Each structure stands twice: as C-alpha cells, then as structure tokens.
Amino acid sequence: MSVVEQYARAHIVTDEDLREDPGAVPVILRYDPDTDPRSVRVGLPGTNEWTFSRALLEQGLRVPAESGDVRVWPLGRVQAVVELHSDHGTSVVQFESKALLRFLRRTYMAAPVAR
Template identity: 65%
Template sequence: MSVVEQYARAHILTDADRPDEADGGAIPVMLRYDPDRDPRSVCVALPARGRAPGSREWVFSRELLEQGLRTPAGTGDVRVWPCGRVQVVVEFHTPQGCSVVQFETRTLIRFLRRTRAAVAQPVAH
C-alpha cells in the first residue's frame, strides 16, 4: 500500500501559536497516511513554533477526522468539528497548551478520499 502525503494551508486560530507570516497566519501543514504503519490513523504535522526546528505531529484516528467533518468529535488530545459550510477546526491539546487550526473542508475531504483509495489498492504479489 502506498503512503499518502498532502500539504494543506491552514490558519492558526490561537494567538500563542500564530507564526509571523504576512498572509494572516496561514501555515503549511502536512497531512500523512501510512497504511502499512497504521491503517486506522492519520498524522497532522504543524511547523514548529517561532524559529524552533522540526514540526509538531499528532497521530489520531482517521475515523475521528471523518466524523469531525459532519459533527463535533473527539476527546482528549484531538477534537474536530465543522465550522460553517466550508471549514473544519481541529484542536490539538498538549501539556504546554492548545493549538486550534482551521482547514478548508474540501482539503480534508480530498485527503480522506486519497486515504481510502490507498487502502483499496490491490496488493502486488
């Protein structure tokens, strides 16, 4: 099965995490799905705060992301809910605080569609 990676533009809604960017806080986010590693989970990687190297990653249920497109979902570290008709909010909790990130719904739908296609691919022998 193949790995699905997709960059998405998202907006940080929490002031503490807002990068110093001219485009009003839009950041590049990596959406990743590796069915060989865990076919039930997706990974969201946010760029590190400020000038710190690397990124912060959250791995959570693909089902949670799908459910959160339609209705508020999640408990604990990750929560997802629709925000109007064209946006989805994902809230990530850590001991250091909370990051609230807004995505376009169609971006997440496209990513989830690609993850389903990756699972449906026949295994070569």
Template identity: 60%
Template structure:
C-alpha cells in the same frame, strides 16, 4: 497499499498568538497517511515540531459533526471549513482549514488502504 501525503493551508485561530497578524496568518499543514504503518491513523504536522497522530475515523466524523478523542477535537465550521484543536501538556493549538483538502485527503487514504488486485 501506498502512503499518502498532502499539503494544505490553515489559519491559526488560537488566542495565544502574539499579534492579530499571527492569529490570522496562513500556515502550511502536512497531512500524512501510511497504511503499512497503521491503517487506522492519520498524521497532521503543524509548523515547528508539532505532529499529531489520531484516528482517521475521528477526522472523517469531525468533518460532519463535533468529535473528539484524547487531546484532539474536530468540528465543522460552516459548510466549507473545519476547526482542529490539539491539546498537549504545554499548549493548545487551534487551526481552521478548508474542508475540501481534508475530504480529498480522506478519499486518498481509503484508496491507498485498498489492496491492488493483480
């Protein structure tokens, strides 16, 4: 088993952006999975100190149909994108990503969680 880390680009779509350019700018997102830490969880890090940890199953489900758990909501947006909404006591962050990197990431997590036969 091994950890998986992947990077993607997301568009901020929250209505709290200061300007139109802020609202539609592309930002880096880090996707991380460590089966030795907890094989059920994935980590998504947004710019700044914003890391969200939630069930890998929620990400997989949210790519197909709207899904939520706690402060995380995920839903498909058309055929090729997904929206992730993160709620905290201080704010709400909404980002839109292409689904392909998320699907690739999920596939990698399942490979990483499978013990290697010797």
C-alpha cells in the same frame, strides 16, 4: 500499500494580536497504511506531528467529534477546526473542509476501511 502525503494551507487560531491576520501556514497531512492503517498524522510548522484516528477526522467534518486530546468539528459549510491538546498547550487549526475531504478520499483509495 503506498503512503499518502498532502500539503494543505491552514490558519493557526491564536489569542495574540487579533488585528493582524497571520495568514495561512503550510500543514502536512500524512497517512501510512503499512504503519497504522487506522490513523492519520497532521504536521504543524515548528511542532511534532499529531496522530489520531482517521475515523475521527471523517466524523468531525460532519459533527463535532472528540477522542483523547483531539477535537474536530465543522465550522460552517466550508471549513473545519482541529483542536490539539498537549502538556505544552493547545493548538487550534482551521482548514478548508475540501482539503481534508480530498486527503481522506486519497487515504481510502490507498486502504479502504476493513469491515
């Protein structure tokens, strides 16, 4: 099976000076069915990759979902938020939902869910 990699643009939500929009940053979405067919990885600029359940990402696009240090929820009709907690703090990342949906579709083409 093949690895799925997709670059997306996302906004890092911060409480720093809210008068200036820092703009979108590049984020890498990865899925390797040979290594871990149930998980996806999100790589933010300047940090390590976060690994969490592919099912959590899918569920969080419809309704708020949480597992461990990761929360995902829809934000209106066209955006989604991924909140990542660590010992070093919290990262809140806002995506266009269609980018995450496109990524999920590609992962299911690479490795359908085993039933």
